[in-house]
Amino acid sequence: MKKYFKITWILFKNAYIRDKKIPGQIFSKTLFNISEIAVTIIFFDVIFSNTRTLAGWNFYQVLFLYAFAKIIISINNGWARGGLNTFASEYIRRGDFDFYLTKPVNPMILVSLSKPRIYQFIAVIFEIGLAVYAIVAGHISIGLTNLIWFLILAILGMILYYFLSVLTVVPAFWFIKIWSLQDLIGRLSQVMRYPAGVFPSFIRVILMSVFPIIAISYLPTNLLFNQVKIEYIIYIVILIIIFGTLTNFIWKLGQRHYSSASS
Amino acid sequence: MLKYLIYYKVAFKDILAYKADFIIYIIANMVFFFVYFAIWKNIYTSTSTIEIHNYTLINTVTYYFVTSFIFRLDPTGAMFLNETVWMGTFTNDLIKPWSAVLIDISYTLAELSVRVLLYLPFCLFIFIVAFNYLSLPSLGNLVYFLITVILGIFLNIAFYEIFHALCFHFGDQEANISLLNYLVALPAGGLFPLAFLPETLHKITNVLPFRFLFDTPANIYLGKLTTSEIVSSWGQMILWIVLFFLIFYFIYRSGLKKYTGTGR
Numbered sequence: 001m002k003k004y005f006k007i008t009w010i011l012f013k014n015a016y017i018r019d020k021k022i023p024g025q026i027f028s029k030t031l032f033n034i035s036e037i038a039v040t041i042i043f044f045d046v047i048f049s050n051t052r053t054l055a056g057w058n059f060y061q062v063l064f065l066y067a068f069a070k071i072i073i074s075i076n077n078g079w080a081r082g083g084l085n086t087f088a089s090e091y092i093r094r095g096d097f098d099f100y101l102t103k104p105v106n107p108m109i110l111v112s113l114s115k116p117r118i119y120q121f122i123a124v125i126f127e128i129g130l131a132v133y134a135i136v137a138g139h140i141s142i143g144l145t146n147l148i149w150f151l152i153l154a155i156l157g158m159i160l161y162y163f164l165s166v167l168t169v170v171p172a173f174w175f176i177k178i179w180s181l182q183d184l185i186g187r188l189s190q191v192m193r194y195p196a197g198v199f200p201s202f203i204r205v206i207l208m209s210v211f212p213i214i215a216i217s218y219l220p221t222n223l224l225f226n227q228v229k230i231e232y233i234i235y236i237v238i239l240i241i242i243f244g245t246l247t248n249f250i251w252k253l254g255q256r257h258y259s260s261a262s263s
Numbered sequence: 264m265l266k267y268l269i270y271y272k273v274a275f276k277d278i279l280a281y282k283a284d285f286i287i288y289i290i291a292n293m294v295f296f297f298v299y300f301a302i303w304k305n306i307y308t309s310t311s312t313i314e315i316h317n318y319t320l321i322n323t324v325t326y327y328f329v330t331s332f333i334f335r336l337d338p339t340g341a342m343f344l345n346e347t348v349w350m351g352t353f354t355n356d357l358i359k360p361w362s363a364v365l366i367d368i369s370y371t372l373a374e375l376s377v378r379v380l381l382y383l384p385f386c387l388f389i390f391i392v393a394f395n396y397l398s399l400p401s402l403g404n405l406v407y408f409l410i411t412v413i414l415g416i417f418l419n420i421a422f423y424e425i426f427h428a429l430c431f432h433f434g435d436q437e438a439n440i441s442l443l444n445y446l447v448a449l450p451a452g453g454l455f456p457l458a459f460l461p462e463t464l465h466k467i468t469n470v471l472p473f474r475f476l477f478d479t480p481a482n483i484y485l486g487k488l489t490t491s492e493i494v495s496s497w498g499q500m501i502l503w504i505v506l507f508f509l510i511f512y513f514i515y516r517s518g519l520k521k522y523t524g525t526g527r
Contacts, residue, residue, distance in 0.1 A: 028438035032445060039449050046459045050315050051306045180288035187291035190298050199301050 003105065008113055015116040026119045033074070033123035037130060040066060040193070055197030060138020061225060062195065067131035069192035069217040072154070072161050074123045080162060082115030085182040088169040095260050108166060108251045146224050149233065153220035156236045161216050163243040164188075166251065173254025192217040212239050266361055267369045274373035285381045289335070293385060296331040299455075300324055300393060316458040322485055324396040326456050328389060329481040333412060334453065335382045338420050339444045341374035343367060344427035349435045354524040364515065368420060375416065400484045407493050411480040414500045418475060421507035428511055431518025452478025472503040 019026050044066070048059040057065070091097040091111065100107045100114070135142065142150075168184040175181075188211070196204050196218045207214040219232045278285075306312070307320040318326070344367050347353035356363040390397060400408060426443060430436050448454055451473040457465055468474050479496050482488050488496070 025435065025438045028442050032438070032442045035442065035446055039445070039454070042449065042460075042464075043454055045461075046455055047302065047306065049461075050312065050459075051310050053309070054302070055305060055309075175283060180284045180291065184287065184291050187294050190294055194298065194302060198305050203297070203301070 004109060004113075007105065007110070008116075011113055012116050012118065015118050019118055029117075030119050030122050033120070034126055037070070037126060055195040057195045057197075058138065060134045060140060061221075062193075064131050064134035064138070064140070065195065065217060065221045066193040067127050067134060068154070068221055069189070070127045071124055071131065072158050072216060073186075073189050073192070074120045074127060075158060076161050076165060078117050078120030078124070080112035080165060081120075081185075082117045083112045084165055084169045086115055087111045088172040088181040089179045092172050092258065097258060098260050101255070101258070107255065108248070112162070112166070140225065142224060145228055149228050150220050150224040153223060153233065153236055156240055157216040157220055160212065160236065160240050160243060163240070163247040164211065164213060164216075166247050167243070170247075170250050170254050173257050188213055212243070215239060267365050270361075270366055271369045271373050274370045275376055278374050278377045282381065285378060289378070289382055289385050292334065293331070293389070295334075296327055296389060299327045300396070303327075304396070316456070317487075318456055318458065321396055321398050323456065324393060325398045325485060326481045328393070328397055329408075329484045330453055330477050331389070332379075332382065332386060333415070333477055333480060335378040336375050336412060336416050336419075337444070338371045338375060338416060339423055339440060341371045341378075342420065342423055342427060343370065344424065345430040345436045345440065348427075348430040348518075348522065349437075351524050353522070357519075357522075357524075364424070367424075371420060372416075398485070400486060404483055404486050407490075408480050408484045411475070411483055411493070411496065411500070414497060414504070415476045415480060418472065418500055418504050418507070421504045421511060422472075424511040425507060425514060428514040428518050431521050432514070447473050447476070450474065451476040452481065456481070472499070475500050475503070 041063070044059060044062060047054060048062075052058065054062055087097070091100070097107070097111070100110045103110055134140070165185045168188070169181050172181055191199070191207055191214050196208065196214050199207065199214075204214070209215075215236065219236060223229060223232050303323045304320065307315070307323070313319060315323070344353070344364075347356065347367075353363065356366050359366075423440060423443075426436050426440050429439075450457075450468040450471050452468075453476070457468050457474055457478045460468065468478075475496060479488070483493055483496075
């Protein structure tokens with residue numbers, strides 16, 4: 001475990017040195033993240049000018065849900081997405097995966113950590129601010145027990161989101177070059193920002209179990225606003241065990257298929 | 264002209280070689296349509312609303328269906344002038360007996376053609392799934408819609424080429440182009456009909472040319488614009504295209520003098 005922290009520290013330091021050289025780009029990318037928040041707030045404003053609640057959730061609850069989903073996405077983007085994107089588009093095709101395969105660490109984790117994007121963490125600050133604003137402005141009262149369980153589920157949700165991110169890029173082992181896999185999780189994450197009740201029941205079941213992306217944001221937030229339900233906690237833990245095992249299994253299967261041929 | 268047509272054909276075949284990429288990309292982007300469909304259906308049914316700013320539920324869902332098609336024709340992901348200039352590979356196009364700009368545009372058009380071609384089966388899928396919530400246009404409106412969409416492609420290309428050409432002067436513009444592309448989607452009507460915006464914002468979007476990219480064609484499809492309004496829109500679009508191309512040309516010509524071809 002200690003060596004992973006050390007590797008993370010070194011890679012983050014490298015990323016910082018790299019990003020320092022391109023302040024203009026970092027500024028644009030941070031501005032992009034902030035603009036996305038602004039545009040979404042305008043969209044929510046349009047939605048809630050026509051309805052008081054969305055699937056039983058008011059404006060501030062939906063705003064909090066959105067901010068929370070964005071925090072999970074941004075942390076994952078800062079930590080793992082750069083590496084996973086490059087894996088999907090380059091590492092396999094160019095044979096660069098050899099480098100990660102030959103190190104005495106888990107290649108999946110090393111690939112994920114290989115290209116951190118520190119500027120994504122700047123967005124997290126704004127997103128936390130938005131979440132706090134939603135709670136304060138919406139006069140949402142939260143119990144201490146709810147908060148503690150919410151934080152635990154948030155961490156578990158982040159782990160689950162990471163597994164789903166890996167699952168979306170793992171086909172690169174077989175297809176060699178598929179750039180569209182890079183942003184697949186980003187597109188699918190759109191559903192995380194809305195209450196689960198918005199979706200038809202059939203889709204909801206799929207998004208809660210087959211590809212449980214709405215469970216990541218909806219269950220912790222629901223638990224924060226309502227009564228603590230032990231079934232939610234057990235459900236998330238079960239999902240992590242299943243998807244963690246599945247991700248590891250498919251990744252190893254892919255590794256066996258990898259032939260190191262560069263082109 | 265023939266050489267550009269040949270380049271277009273070659274590019275088309277080249278892009279088509281990576282079909283899986285486009286198909287995954289399209290499937291992933293279909294998520295947007297179904298998310299918006301679910302949200303607006305929920306709003307209309309939960310409040311028993313028949314119309315929001317003159318849009319019925321069918322109008323709104325059809326609007327998203329049409330914009331999901333127009334998004335496939337967004338050229339920003341299919342323009343490479345910035346990248347080639349930044350990497351230095353632009354030299355390869357510059358030294359050949361053709362216009363490097365027209366070659367770039369030919370490639371963009373080829374990629375858009377592939378995207379539309381591969382999107383058609385998914386269009387059909389959406390149509391089958393959401394059949395009860397979609398409306399079909401009259402033949403006249405369909406023709407007007409297609410003309411507007413084609414003009415919209417050139418308006419988009421002309422606008423973004425300006426920022427691509429800035430690469431000659433200020434280096435890589437990729438981050439700025441992505442930011443701009445995201446910001447433009449709102450006043451263009453890519454996220455929801457512009458009529459849904461608060462009045463002040465709606466007035467601002469009416470002054471900008473971006474509404475011609477999504478809102479205008481979608482409303483033509485829905486039969487919400489009269490023939491004279493459509494013709495007036497075309498006139499304005501052509502004026503904007505000329506203006507943007509002139510600005511681009513000026514930046515491009517001055518940029519060529521600075522171009523060293525060394526790449527990064």
